[in-house]
Amino acid sequence: MTVEVDVTIKPKRGVADPEGENTKKALHLLGFRNVRSVKSMKTFRIELELDAETTGDAEEEAVTSAVEEMCEKLLSNPVIHDYEILIVGRQIGN
Template identity: 40%
Template sequence: MNFDVEVKISLKKGMLSPEASTIEKALALLDYEVKNTQTLNIIKFTIDAENKEVASEQVDQMCQKLLCNPVIHDYEITISEE
């Protein structure tokens, strides 16, 4: 079976994000006041697996091994049938 996968990756609370800080500063220069800016990476792909549980386990392993650094990142996995 094919499953559509979406992985949202963000920095854990307390981790400094230079990208988010730059965005806040740039918006301030344009007279917009924003706080607590966060950046988010979204990775989408299709995976072939026996069932949704197997797909979920495989994607979790992908996140732990390659897609993110579990020490500094949080991630959220969404899986749906294609």
């Protein structure tokens, strides 16, 4: 079984986000005056293979713990980043 997970890496509250700030300024200059804030984030869409027997809560737990470990070891910098994990799809078989 294949599970598709979106991992969103975003700056922690209080950490500067110059890309978001400048995107907001550029949108204002282009005439989008109703933009109040822009935050820039990075998303990885990861396809994971799981045993077909892993379903329901066990599946969610297996996926979440694996992806949290990936975030801590590689995808995010815990000093400045928070992350969100969201299961977006599943596919039975290959």
